Amino acid sequence: MRKDRSSTPCIGICSTTFGDDVCKGCKRFSHEITNWGKFSNDERAVVNSRLEQFKATILQEKFTVSDSNLFESKMNEFSINFNNSLDPITWVFDLLRASSNEDLDLNDFGIEILPQFSELSLLELRDLINQEMLQLSEAHYYKFFNRAT
Secondary structure (H helix, E strand, C coil): CCCCCCCCCCCCCCHHHHHCCCCCCCCHHHHHHHHHHCHHHHHHHHHHHHHHHHHHHHCCEEEEEEEEEHHHHHHHHHHCCCCCCCCCHHHHHHHHHCCCCCCHHHHCCEEECHHHHHCCCCHHHHHHHHHHHHHHHHHHHHHHCCCCC
């Protein structure tokens, strides 16, 4: 699926409907989700850029993409939804989210796990990345959008 920087990062698992300020699925803020349809392409791109930076920060310390062309080809081959206008390192997030296969060989996708994380299973890595991503998003939200009490 071809996407661009203004495409929605929604993954269909929204926790803001349960009162969360930051969605546990896509990591957007509740007001961004509510107003997404009213946002201009530039406003949407700002949100996606923030999420891309957070993903890149987290993923670059755990993985390297040795062959981005192979990676993109494999993501398309397996019909994994990803935003190909973003940095290829961010696609690792989408690959791990879409895969429940513990036997997945990341080398087949042109990805290498860095040595300090090689002992973790893919499921453990996915959970760690999701946790760190949520922590970064929540920290950003509470720094810039925290409601006065």
